[in-house]
Amino acid sequence: MFVTNGDALKGRFNAADSVRLIWKSVELNPVSYYFLVEGCGLVDGQFGPWVRLVSDVKELDLLCTGEGLEALNVNQVQLLAPSSMTKRAGLSMELLSEIRIKPGTESSPVYEFITKAGQHFESATN
Template sequence: MTNKLGRNVFLTNSDELQGRFKIGDSDVLYWKSVNLSNCTYAFLVEGVGLNGGALGPTAHLVSDVATLKLLWEEGSPGMMDVHQIYVIPPRSLRKAGCSMEPLSEIRVLAGSDLAPVYEFVTDTGHVFTSDQV
């Protein structure tokens, strides 16, 4: 299944769910936990959107830059305004002491247009690159 934001972010089995609730025409799933990829970056996007049919604070976990940029620049039906984005580095960098940090900018390294290499610049000035995995 695809939508305006691209491919699905998670695949799960029913035994991994804490609960499943019907809201309108949609199923809302509550996970017991979420496993992040050990070898890619993930992004926690916080903002305001429709949550349970009502406008309020919401968060999305995103694993690809195209979806992240679309949320940041255009929003989505479920995320009308983005307040903060956090970059979650891959496991190898987390083991080296890097942790989740607020993201301030995404840049594409010059000369990497065919196979983009992204720089994720944090509020503290730390620069992660997508080829650091």
């Protein structure tokens, strides 16, 4: 979930599927992970590039499998990982290669994120 205040909205207009909000800024939870997804597809009825910020693996999976109306192709996904996940200072942004469910956690998934650089991060932190 993303948080913003009404006065932080730059504008709002009707789109084909819903009301589109244009934000000046948005607050991200500093202990949560997010995905910055880049792709091509339908944007307001025309084919072109798009970028989405999503906050869960299920929503990311819908985009990657093309189940969202606008998502015809995903080009790359970046993981925005909190310091609690990476053990580094501040938020890290890593190009993502793969997401796996940690064996034995299928009923309540713990995700393993593998970056293009070969680093492994887990969604659950100790």
